[in-house]
Amino acid sequence: MVEYPEKSVRISGAGQSAVGRPSTRSALQLTLDACQAAITDAGLTPADIDGLTTYPGPVGEGGFSPVGATETMLALGLTPTWVGASTEGHAHMGAIISAIQAIASGLCRHVLVFRTVAEASARARTKNASPTGRATRGNAWTAPFNALSPAHIYALYAQAYFTKYNATPTQLGAIAVNSRAMAALNPNAIYRAPITIDDYLASRIITSPLRLYDCDTHIDGSTAILLSHRDAARDLPRPPIEIESMGMALGGIGFGLHKGDFTTLPADAAGRMLWSRTDLTPNDLDIAQIYDGFSILTLLWMESLGICKRGEAASFVEGCTRIGLGAKMPLNTSGGQLSAGRFHGYGHIFEACEQLWNRAGARQVPNAKTCVVATGGFGYGALLLRK
Amino acid sequence: MTRQLPALDPDTEFFWKAGAQGRLQICRCQSCTRYIHPPLPRCPACGGGTAPSQVSGKARIASYTINEQPWQRGLAVPYVFAAVELVEQPELYVLTNIIACPAQTLRIGLDVEVTFEQQEEFYLPLFRPANG
Ligand SMILES: [Zn+2]
Numbered sequence: 001m002v003e004y005p006e007k008s009v010r011i012s013g014a015g016q017s018a019v020g021r022p023s024t025r026s027a028l029q030l031t032l033d034a035c036q037a038a039i040t041d042a043g044l045t046p047a048d049i050d051g052l053t054t055y056p057g058p059v060g061e062g063g064f065s066p067v068g069a070t071e072t073m074l075a076l077g078l079t080p081t082w083v084g085a086s087t088e089g090h091a092h093m094g095a096i097i098s099a100i101q102a103i104a105s106g107l108c109r110h111v112l113v114f115r116t117v118a119e120a121s122a123r124a125r126t127k128n129a130s131p132t133g134r135a136t137r138g139n140a141w142t143a144p145f146n147a148l149s150p151a152h153i154y155a156l157y158a159q160a161y162f163t164k165y166n167a168t169p170t171q172l173g174a175i176a177v178n179s180r181a182m183a184a185l186n187p188n189a190i191y192r193a194p195i196t197i198d199d200y201l202a203s204r205i206i207t208s209p210l211r212l213y214d215c216d217t218h219i220d221g222s223t224a225i226l227l228s229h230r231d232a233a234r235d236l237p238r239p240p241i242e243i244e245s246m247g248m249a250l251g252g253i254g255f256g257l258h259k260g261d262f263t264t265l266p267a268d269a270a271g272r273m274l275w276s277r278t279d280l281t282p283n284d285l286d287i288a289q290i291y292d293g294f295s296i297l298t299l300l301w302m303e304s305l306g307i308c309k310r311g312e313a314a315s316f317v318e319g320c321t322r323i324g325l326g327a328k329m330p331l332n333t334s335g336g337q338l339s340a341g342r343f344h345g346y347g348h349i350f351e352a353c354e355q356l357w358n359r360a361g362a363r364q365v366p367n368a369k370t371c372v373v374a375t376g377g378f379g380y381g382a383l384l385l386r387k
Numbered sequence: 388m389t390r391q392l393p394a395l396d397p398d399t400e401f402f403w404k405a406g407a408q409g410r411l412q413i414c415r416c417q418s419c420t421r422y423i424h425p426p427l428p429r430c431p432a433c434g435g436g437t438a439p440s441q442v443s444g445k446a447r448i449a450s451y452t453i454n455e456q457p458w459q460r461g462l463a464v465p466y467v468f469a470a471v472e473l474v475e476q477p478e479l480y481v482l483t484n485i486i487a488c489p490a491q492t493l494r495i496g497l498d499v500e501v502t503f504e505q506q507e508e509f510y511l512p513l514f515r516p517a518n519g
Contacts, residue, residue: 130459131391140393141425144511145484147468148458155452156470163450163495207454207468256425258470258480262450 004277005104010233010240011385012110013042013226014353019190019341022120023220027066030222031116032075038224043237044110049226050081051102051111055095055345057085063122063220065115072114082107090248090270092291092345093381097248099227109232113225115346119218141256150377151215151294153253155207158296160262162209167299167314169209173200174317175295175331176213176338178324183335185325185363190219190341214295219341223350241356244370244384247274254378263311265297267304267380274382275306280370282306287355287371288329289348292336294377301374305382330365345375349383356387389461392509398428401439406503406510413473413481415440422476444501446471446514449480451493471499471514487515 015037017023017030025033039046058068069085072078082102090097092115099111135143147153161167177197183189195213203212233240251266252258259266275281288307292298299313307329308316317323323331334340334351341347352371354360374382393403398414402424405412414426418435422442430437451469467485472478485499499514 130389130461134394135391136394139391140399141482143391144393144509145468145482145513146388146390146454146458146462146466147482149456151456152452152454152468156450156468159452160450160495205453205455207452207456210452256482258449259478262470 004245006100006243006246008230009100009103009243010228010230011225011243011353012228012233012236012240013038013040013044014350015039015041015224016188016343016347016350017222019188020120020220021190021218021341022124023118027063027116027118027220028071028075030118030220031067031072031114034116034222034224035072035076035112035114038112038226042226042228044226046076046078049076049078049110049112051083051099051108052078052080053084053095053099053111054114054116055085055092056087059087062126063118063120066118067116080108082111089379090250090381091376091379093248093375093383094379096225096227096349096383097246097381100243100246103227103229109229111227113227114222115344116222117342117344118220119342120220123218138255151207151210154294154296154377155210157262157300158209161296161299161314164261164263165311165314169201170197171314171318172209172214172295172299173197174320174323175292175298176200178317178320179292179332179336179338181320181324182333182363183339185361186334186340189335189339190217191335191339210294210296213338216293216337216342217339219343221341221343223343223346225346225349225353238357239387241353242386244280244386245274245277246384247271247277247382249273249380265300265304265380267301267374267376270374270380270382271304271306274384278384280384284370285329285372286368287333287352287365288331289334289352289371289373290332291345291348291375291377292332292338293342295338297377298332305372305374325363325365333360333363333365348373348375352385356385388463388466388504389459390506390511392506398426402426403509403511405439406505406512409503410441411444411501411512412439413442413475413479414438422473422479424479424481442473442475445474445517446481446499446501447474448485448493448495448497448499450495451485453490453493467493469514481512484513485515486513492516
């Protein structure tokens with residue numbers, strides 16, 4: 001019988017830089033802060049690290065991904081066997097999935113995976129600047145119609161979802177309210193003052209039905225996750241986190257190609273793959289860390305993951321009674337990207353580790369043993385983690 | 388309206404220029420006759436070659452959003468960004484703007500028809516409520 005590669009890989013360490021809006025530290029320094037924290041957290045030293053990757057690697061001039069694997073390798077003094085990064089694939093989780101493959105295939109034993117953003121600094125430099133030149137690739141189908149943010153694409157999904165299922169702003173707003181309540185308990189969150197559903201409903205529309213509080217918050221910061229082969233992790237001082245299963249999918253949303261009726265994501269296939277590789281079911285989940293670049297994505301992912309039936313995620317989250325601490329399914333316990341800041345997928349993975357290692361402080365979910373992490377809006381990846 | 392224009396390439400140029408003749412053209416497989424949008428040089432369903440094909444320009448709104456955020460200097464708000472489903476084929480979606488449509492009329496399912504906005508050599512296909 002084939003053994004799935006993720007079953008031989010563990011999470012052995014996790015680190016995160018201080019969050020900034022903007023930060024006074026360079027993007028490379030933030031990266032090194034996170035990487036060193038993850039290495040130390042595992043009880044290792046840089047000399048032990050023989051694999052290195054990041055999502056997506058350095059692209060563009062803005063702060064979306066200002067630091068690559070190569071300069072991080074040089075600055076940490078690493079001599080890894082394997083280095084990789086790709087803008088392609090399953091978005092945020094793509095680097096984690098690649099690292100799992102590299103470890104499972106025997107190329108390396110300890111792979112450091114990081115994600116650095118400096119979007120707060122970049123936006124301070126270029127606020128309200130108009131794009132120059134012609135729109136290319138996927139943007140060619142959106143920018144000419146002034147869909148200038150991914151918000152416009154996801155607003156189409158939110159509007160169609162609202163219409164099909166009679167969902168309401170009060171229901172969607174629960175995602176934002178819950179995030180703030182969680183962020184209030186997270187010392188490294190950027191926005192920690194609680195908001196009420198009335199605050200949400202009074203916030204301005206960005207592009208209907210999405211409001212200011214439905215959109216994530218640009219920050220400067222870095223997160224690093226250390227993955228290790230289970231045999232190499234066995235000797236470490238702290239029991240590692242098991243990767244019970246993984247799922248991935250890719251669709252055409254970033255390229256102007258939409259399927260269905262704008263109420264489901266290609267992430268559905270990632271959810272099916274995730275559950276096909278484990279005996280666990282959504283009923284076994286203690287916590288969920290689900291991508292919230294825009295709040296509607298969390299609802300759609302919850303349905304893709306089978307946490308809620310189709311069309312029921314909005315009523316599930318309403319009033320936060322099922323997603324808060326102590327509730328059936330504590331959701332985005334760090335505050336997510338809406339309130340902790342746009343660590344871009346890796347904040348969700350980091351928070352899963354904090355919870356499963358029982359060090360989430362005031363926001364700790366007691367006896368948390370199983371956590372799903374799902375990230376991505378254009379490419380999709382999910383991990384089922386357990387301790 | 389201020390717009391960032393698209394880069395042209397041999398696969399997509401016809402879409403942005405067909406409006407010069409007042410017509411909407413959509414990429415179509417020459418083998419299985421399936422419409423393909425955004426355009427591709429090869430049919431992903433059957434591998435057949437593709438060519439531009441004239442369509443009716445009639446569609447229904449599949450979803451929409453009313454933008455209020457002034458993202459850039461010179462950008463007039465509000466405006467409507469939408470996905471319209473062309474009548475020729477299910478799930479044949481074109482991303483566009485809806486114009487000349489009062490907010491209280493705007494809804495998913497509304498019948499719309501193509502119109503064009505010229506900018507330089509580009510004819511951007513926009514959609515407005517259909518006449519009767
Ligand atoms: Zn064909």
